[in-house]
Amino acid sequence: MKRLMLVILFLLGHFSVTSFHLLSLSRKAPSKFSSSIQPQSKKADEQDACDNSKYSKRSTQLQKTLRNCLLTFGLVAALSFSPEFALADDQPQSRLPAGKQYWSIIQDGLPEERIAANTALMDYAVGTINNMYYDLSGGAYFQPRDFYIVWKDWLSRDKQMLETRDGAVEGLQWLVKQLNDPFSSYLTLEQLRAELKPSNNGFLGLGVVVKSPNDSQDSFFFGANRAPVMASLPPELAKHSHQKLLDAAKVAKLPVVTAVIPDSPAERAGLVVGDRIIAVGEDRNLQSLEKFSSAENYFGYPDLTVAKPVYAGIEDGREVVVAYRPIRLQIPTLLTADTIFSPTEERLIGGNAVVHYELLHRTIFDPFSITDQDNAVGYIRLTRFSKAATAGFVEAVEILEKEGASSYIIDLRNNYGGVIQEAMLTASSLLKDSHAVLCFTLNSRGGFTPHDVEEYVVDKRYPGYLLSSEPRSTTLDQVRRESPDMFDENGINWSPPSAYASLREQRLKRGILPASRTAIFTKKSKPIVLLINEGTASSAEVFASALRDNGRTVATIGTRTFGKGLIQHTFPMPDGGGLRLTVAEYLTPALKHVTFVGAARYDKSSGEFVSGGIRPDIYCGSRSGIPRNIGADFCVSEALDALDEANGSTTSY
Incomplete structure (x- = not known):
């Protein structure tokens, strides 16, 4: 009925315009009857000929108008009764009986x-x-x-x-x-x-998220980064192994680790995304994980048997797993473990569960003493991008800057994402150019939107340009110079870029260009190293790619990230529930997919295999665990080496 009413209103409006047009044409037509009873002069004959010519043109115009009217009627009628038009007829309208909930x-x-x-x-x-x-x-x-x-x-x-x-x-x-x-x-x-409960410590209260094989859908696992190739176990490996190895095909049916909470006991013990859970104590019946999901039921040191993959190389860009090695662990729950961050007399340590930081400096005698302030390194760990992430990051930067940090390590390992706008706001504070692209988004309606630094410079929470010897107002000053009309007594009148403009239009109208990682590192900006791993996902990948693709990092160290470039939104349902749907995808500033896409196996420009995630510049695994003591973290040592090289240091340790 609603569709029919819209059709009728459309036709009435169209016919009203057409009738007015026909009436105006009829009034302008010459009167042949009046001209036939009046004597004609030569001049009058010429005028009559001219009038007839105009009448002939108006007649043709009248025929075109009538034809367009008929075509419109036929088109609207066809659309209104076609299946495709019916599907788009405000489907989300709930048709419950009137007056009843x-x-x-x-x-x-x-x-x-x-x-x-x-x-x-x-x-x-x-x-x-x-x-x-x-x-x-x-x-x-x-x-x-x-x-x-x-x-x-x-x-x-x-x-x-x-x-x-x-x-x-x-x-x-x-x-x-x-x-x-x-x-x-x-x-x-x-x-x-249940999702809104403040205390949710995951599987067994260990700080790890575990999914059953049916839920994880291995074909889409690692954020559609394509699951590892499951190969058969070589006889030589089985023969010479000191421990019984498990066949990869059988282990693939076991529950899988899909996320690890930063600073959790599971992370300290070396659990990473992709590990399989064999048993809890002597219980191997793990088909239903609900009995293990409540952290309130566990306090102490649960006994866990985990299967770690044994890799045998790379095949078409995918890791080949030939077997799994069972390991028995006793891991303290989050309720048992001490996870408080507080300053100490020996080292500057601070922060909270979202952002925490430490001041580092390596010397020959004390790897992490801070006696030499000239070469101090600020270590900041972002565990997730909640709404408090940017404020926590700015606070950490201000404290470390005050203590003399000259370069930075930003740790994103096991950061499973969060609010994508928060990730872009934090990243925008580290990029000088207001036209630097943070990411591109694609939505279900065909929109293709670039998100640049300028979008967040005008945000009230924008902290300014950080980690540079230049003033914090540098980027905002650029916007004021280039777009003075944007600022008036009422505030900032910023308009977003069109979601349906081509890259050429975006470049000509707003100066937006895809990144190419060709930005030149200058002495005015302080060196940054990013740490990533398999648990770095979603919004954390947006942050990492925004800095990496725009040439703001000295190096990216770790393992390939999770590969989840999809954005979800939860739509409210009439029953009080929620429909969580993938509504968009983001591309990196260099226009690369983070999520593995369909049959796009190879990048035509580079010839490289296309898979999900962000590949590090320097490989450093975290399967042995991420220790709470930063001084014992091998990947942090790798980051310090990269910073030394960037600073031109030749000192060997």
Whole structure:
């Protein structure tokens, strides 16, 4: 009905304009009757000929107007009754019975009313998915029309299942699984509330997130970075190994570690993304992980058997796993372990659970003494990009700058992301050029939007240009020079770049260019080294690529990052639950995909294999654990060496 009303209103408006046009044409037409009874002079004959010519032109114009009117009528009528137009007709409108709420129907309604309410709920979800879901394959895996047909086929078979609330939840979960997207899901009201609980210490309270094989979807694991190749165990390796090795194909069915919380006991023990859980104590029945998910039930040192992969090289850009080595660990829970950061007399240590810092300096006699302030190194660890991340980062920088830090190590290992705007705000404080691109985003509606430093310079929380001998106002001053009209007595009138402009238009109108890592390191900006690993994901990858692609880092050290370049949003549902969908993808400033994309196997420009994640400049694994004592961290030592080289130091240790 709504679609029909829109069609009628459109046609009425069009016919009103057409009628006015026809009336104006008819008034301008010459009167042949009046001219026929008047004597004609030569001059009058010439005037009549001219009038006839104008009339002929107006007649042609009149025919064109009528033809356009008929074509418009036919086009609108065809669109209004086509399946494609029907799918876009505000699908997310819930069609619950008038005057009744969803839960009152589920609790007190008749069976047919409950079926109707749950059908409307699922129809709402289908409409939201068709309108908002972003398919990273560019349409190869998802088409709204096909998805709608799949939904209708399911409804015709299993409609009676929607008589109960459990059936509706099962139906919604089935619906989202058809997307084959490990990051999209339907969450009940109870699940949403559980996510908001302040104390959630993960699997066994160890500070690690573990998913069952069905949930992790190995084909999309590592953020679609393509799962490692599972090869057969070589007989020579099995024969000479001092420990029983497990076949990779069998271990692939075990629960997998998908995230490690920074500074957690799991991180200290060396658990990394990709490890498999064999047993908890003597319990090997891990098909259901719910009994291990509540950290409140565990205090002490749980006994855990973990399978670590044994690698045998690289095949087509993918790590080849030939076996898994079982390791038995006793790890303290977060409730047991001491994770407080406080200043000490020997070293400057501070911060909180989101951002913490330490002042380092290496000498021959004391690797991390701070007696020589001229070569002090500021170490900052960003554990996640919450809304407090930028403020914590600025506070750490100000304290370390006051203590004389001349270069910096920014640790992003096991930073699983967070608020993408917060990551870009923090990164913008380290880039001088207001036109430097932080990332590009692609959405489900075809929008392609560049996000540059200027977008965050005008933010009230922008801290200024940091880690440089130049003034903090350097970047803002550039914006004032180039766009003085943006500033007036009412504040800053900034307009975002168009999401539908070409790269050429963005360059000509706003000076925005993809990064090429050709920025020249100057003595005015302090050297920065980034630490990354398999647990660096999502917004943390945005931060890392923004600095790396714009040439702001001396080196990136660690292992390839998780490879999750997808952005999710949770849409509220009429039942109080949430529909979490992938709604966009970001590209690095150099226009590279962080997420593995469809069949795009090779980069035509470089010939390199295309896979997910950010590759480090210097490899340094963290499978032996990330110690709390920074002085015992091998990757931090690698970072110090890179800073020494950047500063032109030839001292050997």
